[in-house]
Amino acid sequence: MKSSVQIPGRLAVLDGWRGVSILLVLATHLLPLGPKNWGLNEMAGPMGMALFFTLSGFLMTRFLLDRASISDFLIRRFFRVVPLAWVAMAISFPLVGTVADDYLPNFFFYANLPPQHLTAIASHFWSLCVEMQFYVGIALVVSLLGRRGLYLLPLICVAVTAYRISSGAIVDIVTWRRIDDILAGAILALICAGNLGSTAARVIARTNAYVLLVLLALSSHPSTGFLNYLRPYIAAILVGTTLFTPPPRLQAILCSRALRYIATISFAVYVIHHLLIFSWLASGDKWIKYLKRPLLFAATIGLAHASTFYFEQRWIDWGKRLSAMLRASGTRDVAREIK
Numbered sequence: 294m295k296s297s298v299q300i301p302g303r304l305a306v307l308d309g310w311r312g313v314s315i316l317l318v319l320a321t322h323l324l325p326l327g328p329k330n331w332g333l334n335e336m337a338g339p340m341g342m343a344l345f346f347t348l349s350g351f352l353m354t355r356f357l358l359d360r361a362s363i364s365d366f367l368i369r370r371f372f373r374v375v376p377l378a379w380v381a382m383a384i385s386f387p388l389v390g391t392v393a394d395d396y397l398p399n400f401f402f403y404a405n406l407p408p409q410h411l412t413a414i415a416s417h418f419w420s421l422c423v424e425m426q427f428y429v430g431i432a433l434v435v436s437l438l439g440r441r442g443l444y445l446l447p448l449i450c451v452a453v454t455a456y457r458i459s460s461g462a463i464v465d466i467v468t469w470r471r472i473d474d475i476l477a478g479a480i481l482a483l484i485c486a487g488n489l490g491s492t493a494a495r496v497i498a499r500t501n502a503y504v505l506l507v508l509l510a511l512s513s514h515p516s517t518g519f520l521n522y523l524r525p526y527i528a529a530i531l532v533g534t535t536l537f538t539p540p541p542r543l544q545a546i547l548c549s550r551a552l553r554y555i556a557t558i559s560f561a562v563y564v565i566h567h568l569l570i571f572s573w574l575a576s577g578d579k580w581i582k583y584l585k586r587p588l589l590f591a592a593t594i595g596l597a598h599a600s601t602f603y604f605e606q607r608w609i610d611w612g613k614r615l616s617a618m619l620r621a622s623g624t625r626d627v628a629r630e631i632k
Contacts, residue, residue: 306535307352309547310344312555315562317341319593322417322567323586332515339464339521340513342420343474343528349424350478351485351532353431354443358486363436365616370428372612374560377605378421381564389414389571402426405466417567419466426468427475443483450476454522463521477525481533497530498537505531561597561605569593 318341320326326333357366382399385391391412398410399418402425405411411419434442453473456462462470484493509531511517512524535543546552555562566589569575574589575582 304536305553306539306544306547307348307532308556309549309552310532310535311348311559312552313547314341314344314348315555315559317344318563319566319590322570323589325583336510336514338513339524340509343509343513343524344532345420346423346471346474347478347481347525347528347532350427350475350480351482351529352478353428354446354479354482355486357431357435357443358440358482358488362620363432364619367428367432368616368619369609369612370425372608372615373605374421374425376608377561377564377600378418380604381568382415382418385414385568385571386412405468407467409466411466414568414571417563420563423466423468423471424475427472431479443479444488446476446479446483447489450480450525454525458519458522463515463518473525474528477529478532481529484533485536494533494537497533500530500534502531502534502540502543505534558594558597558601561600562593565596565600566593569596 317337321334321338321341324334326337353366353370360366379400382396386396386399389412391414395404395410395412398404398406399412399415402418402422405419405422431443431446434445438445450473453469453476457465457470457473460470465471480489481497483489484497487494505527508520509524509527512520512527515521535547539547569589569592574585574592577585
């Protein structure tokens with residue numbers, strides 16, 4: 294029986310988690326998070342990416358459940374991700390002498406697959422590769438099987454996790470050893486839509502968010518072994534708990550203006566921050582580098598703000614207009630056939 298869970302359309306807490314995820318990634322790459330042997334930098338990265346991928350899987354699956362328009366989905370995703378990523382690569386690759394063989398795999402988002410062609414300056418684009426491959430994969434599933442094809446996602450997710458366990462892939466960047474992070478978010482979307490019954494939603498709603506937050510941190514630490522394989526599911530349940538029954542204090546933090554702003558510029562922050570690591574802002578010995586960190590953070594936020602509101606937004610708007618034009622054209626074609 295399908296019983297949709299009532300969730301506010303704005304889903305404001307998701308903005309908060311997006312802000313948290315990018316801050317964790319920034320901290321991983323730009324700050325020392327305690328003594329090296331504590332492994333906190335190694336923990337913060339997977340933790341942030343698990344949250345980011347969960348949000349992506351949730352939102353994309355929710356979009357397809359609501360609309361099931363493959364062209365609309367792909368056009369919007371293309372205009373959201375590709376323009377800034379391509380500009381970043383077009384500018385940075387010639388500056389660092391990227392070899393010709395690395396251009397095509399990076400520009401077409403398969404550089405994370407063996408044999409890997411990720412470059413040092415854009416090594417963080419492995420996550421864009423995983424995400425873009427997910428978009429293409431889920432679009433194929435829905436185009437071939439319709440919305441019913443989304444019921445395959447939980448099975449694929451469990452299969453990917455089983456493969457990770459068999460191959461010992463605690464943290465990986467190859468799609469078939471990492472995409473369960475995204476698929477767990479897709480499962481959450483199916484649960485929220487009532488497509489997987491109501492029991493799972495009730496269990497998630499009753500789970501303590503703070504306990505899950507601790508578990509997510511532990512499951513992201515390299516020393517916790519098997520718990521790392523459960524990280525995608527812990528992240529998804531944590532996000533789900535804050536959608537259903539968010540603790541008031543945590544909800545206030547996640548819905549804060551600061552995190553909403555960071556979430557708004559998060560994609561540009563992610564793309565830009567790593568490029569600046571190869572600039573003067575990150576040069577010098579250890580102390581000089583860290584003395585420059587406030588400048589690097591300021592430059593990252595400033596450039597990300599400009600990119601988000603004056604570059605990316607134009608492409609996003611164009612994508613929406615193109616999608617609307619195609620829908621209108623399709624409607625007119627159907628009307629002609631009826632006549």
